[in-house]
Amino acid sequence: MRAIIKLLFSLQATLVVASTYGTEYERNKLSAKKARGENASSTPYAVKEPPLTTDWTYKLGTNPWPEYPRPQLQRSEWQNLNGLWTYQNASGLDAVNNPPFNQTLGQEVLIPSCLESGISAEGLMNFPVGIQTSNALYSWFSTSFEVPSSWSGKSVLLNFGAVDYEATVFINGQKAGFNRGGYSAFTIDATKFVKIGGHNEMLVFVHDPTDSGDYVIPIGKQTLRPSHIFYRPCSGIWQSVWIEAAPENYITQLDVSASMDGEGTPSPVQVTVHGSDSSTHEILATQASTSDGAFQFNVASPKLWSPDSPNLYNITVTLGDDQVSSYTGFRTISKGEVDGIVRPLLNGEFIFQFGTLDQGFWPDGLYTPPNKEAMVYDLQVLKKLGFNMLRKHFSYGKIKVETALFYQACDQLGLLLIQDMPALRPIQSYTLENCTSLTYLPDADQQAEFDRQLAVLVNQHKSYPSIGTWSIANFFEVIYNEGWGQVIQGYPEFGLTDMVRSLDPTRLIDSTTGWYDHGAGDYSDNHHYANPQCGTPFYSTASSPYDPTRIGFQGEFGGIGNNVSIEHLWNVQEAINTVNQTYEIDETLSAWNYRAHFLLSELRDQTELFACSGGVWTQTTDVEGEVNGLLTYDRRVLRPDVAQWQADIKALYDAAAGRHNSSMSRM
Structure with a gap:
């Protein structure tokens, strides 16, 4: 059996910020907020009761989604930026040209969440049916963090799971990146924008037109006019945000195709495939090749993936000093x-x-x-x-x-x-x-x-x-x-x-x-x-x-x-x-x-x-x-x-x- 892996790597560093994960991260963030006086004027976060709750609504806390968000390209040095951010409505599209640097935004919100949802705390749940605009069309989000001093000399990558619909990211007063598309992940190389071991300010301007004006964009069933099979929209940073450290040359994409027949075209990366039993670390295959092209590795008689037997194999990929973990399943459709x-x-x-x-x-x-x-x-x-x-x-x-x-x-x-x-x-x-x-x-x-x-x-x-x-x-x-x-x-x-x-x-x-x-x-x-x-x-x-x-x-x-x-x-x-x-x-x-x-x-x-x-x-x-x-x-x-x-x-x-x-x- 053979599988195909394609790796793409960058000669440049990418992306933003950090601080240490867990308790230290929250402590650093709180210190930064106090230094900026945010606690004095930002409305504190609290879940705004939605029209209907679930058994999990009030069990969120302020450290939501702590899991590493990208399991098929995972690095060990990372920091979760989810949690309490601040938010304020923006006046229009031109607001992106006048970012509120070093200012306190008016409302604490939970990230990730949709602004229109109860768990965001902004909770724009009560806008009427038939409206032509929404308070969430233009928004500012802000957070601060410290990049660990141990990341000195490394690339700092800022990752967003998804932002609906357009996101413009500023770090320490400079525009760092832009993404269009409410369902796609994106990574920004923030290395040149951040201060290692120091305080960093991040602002994100979000424009989400949904079905306002003459916009015709991918929105699914979102609408500003909810009715039966069409639902209220989701605006803002609705998936996880995190930073991670990587070497100067790092893997940016990992495509794995593992079939029952293993058809592929052979193309210095080191690939290691581990056993499907997560309780063991038995090495089943290794393969060295080059990046930016497809190559093959062989696993003898793997257990195939199917709904009845969802067998998965762990993968470790090394490119120079960069190492990521992933997984795959052998199956052919x-x-x-x-x-x-x-x-x-x-x-x-x-x-x-x-x-x-x-x-x-x-x-x-x-x-x-x-x-x-x-x-x-x-x-x-x-x-x-x-x-x-x-x-x-x-x-x-x-x-x-x-x-x-x-x-x-x-x-x-x-x-x-x-x-x-x-x-x-x-x-x-x-x-x-x-x-x-x-x-x-x-x-x-x-x-x-x-x-x-x-x-x-x-x-x-x-x-x-x-x-x-x-x-x-x-x-x-x-x-x-x-x-x-x-x-x-x-x-x-x-x-x-x-x-x-x-x-x-x-x-x-x-x-x-x-x-x-x-x-x-x-x-x-x-x-x-x-x-x-x-x-x-x-x-x-x-x-x-x-x-x-x-x-x-x-x-x-x-x-x-x-x-x-x-x-x-x-x-x-x-x-x-x-x-x-x-x-x-x-x-x-x-x-x-x-x-x-x-x-x-x-x-x-x-x-x-x-x-x-x-x-x-x-x-x-x-x-x-x-x-x-x-x-x-x-x-x-x-x-x-x-x-x-x-x-x-x-x-x-x-x-x-x-x-x-x-x-x-x-x-």
Whole structure:
């Protein structure tokens, strides 16, 4: 078995600041704040009670997300900058030209968090539906830190997991970097901006237009006009911030592709692969090669990764004085004919993929889960019920990209992923002076920016074993969804499919899910509520007929709802008013489980009779005005009859296995 590793390294240092982790870091930060007088005038942090809480809402503390945020390229010398920062609203885009250096910002906020969430402390939870602007369109964030004196002579790298949407970073009065894209990680070389062993001031200017004005940007289901399936936005620094020390020449990117066959092209780096059992440090393989190109290493008879056996191998990569740790899983994703039907294959075998539509929203944190325990809880519930996959998210718009720790959890638990590129602005119109109504669509520059961010998403995620989308972790690549954001003329999904395939040829691509399917990609993906139409000789106007040259897939179905008492609902009247817009409301849990059993049985029948290769149930949790989750939005009520659902899901896998025989040819 062979795996491919590609390393990129920089001859320059990168990035910002620091202080020591844990207690010393908090002490240094407090001293710096006192020196600047921030405690005297900044409003102290406290969770602002959201319209609905979870069991984790008030367990955050002021040191959130202490885990190292980037597990596939991890360094030992690092400092977490999460915690209490200060915030103030900015007047407009021009405010970036007048940074509030050496000033006290008015409100303490918790980082990471969405400004609109309760856990941020700013908690702009009460802005009315239908507004055209938000207090979070333009924002300043500030923190201070000390870089350890032991980092002298090293590069200081400042890392952001994600900032929505544009971030301009200043360190000690100088502009240090800029990033556009609300779902991508970025690193700034702060070496020349920071004072080693001294006080450092960092300001971050954030511009998040969401769907204001004529902006057409990737926003998923965020809107300034929340209503039922469209939710309040997330603005600001919503993923972790940290600094780390690296030598002058350091690794900037690590791409790992570990397949069951190990196909790759050979290209001074030292790679060491450790045993899959984390309790041992047995070295299974070493390989020396050069950076900036692909090369191979061999592992004899590795244990393959799959949902049933999510075996992972630790990796250590050394480039000169730089050493990083990572991990991978050996597995191959492909497609092939099984008994005359095109199927998705994992490690050469047909695997029926069944998962949920996963929005990843939280009532207390919006985009940001309260903590890792809360985030993993959702995944553990899905595994217990028998799901082997989840989809990040597609219905009426791909919604978000998760933290690196989320993908690591899927790698560890054994959940395949369909990772969608967050969609462009939802379908909205504007009126010209002559009363002509036009739809907001991307112009050439906005489409090019979408393409760029899609490429970034693929490149940043293509090493996760669980994804089949753009990471070596996702199982599919999703380009467009249900015609939303699609410029129909010219069918751009074909070009985007080719681009994604060139960036990552190791995965399948679901180019269009539902509606306007012109034949691109590997999936013939049907959306239909509530009844499935998966690989069948029947379909409805909301989707396209099954294409037997591609994989038959039920990209979305279910969606049945069950209303609950107010203590488990998003207590915002505008959202409550839309509950009955759910595709179907079942008045009791027993009725809801009866209907679920009926729909899952239909999908099983289509698997036995036709060409169904998988499906996506809507959805993991309720969200705002939607009440069709397996879990309520607060994660306190689990609707499924666990034994019934486990039996029904197993019946799907058994039906798929019954269609399998040995006459299979790889495509």
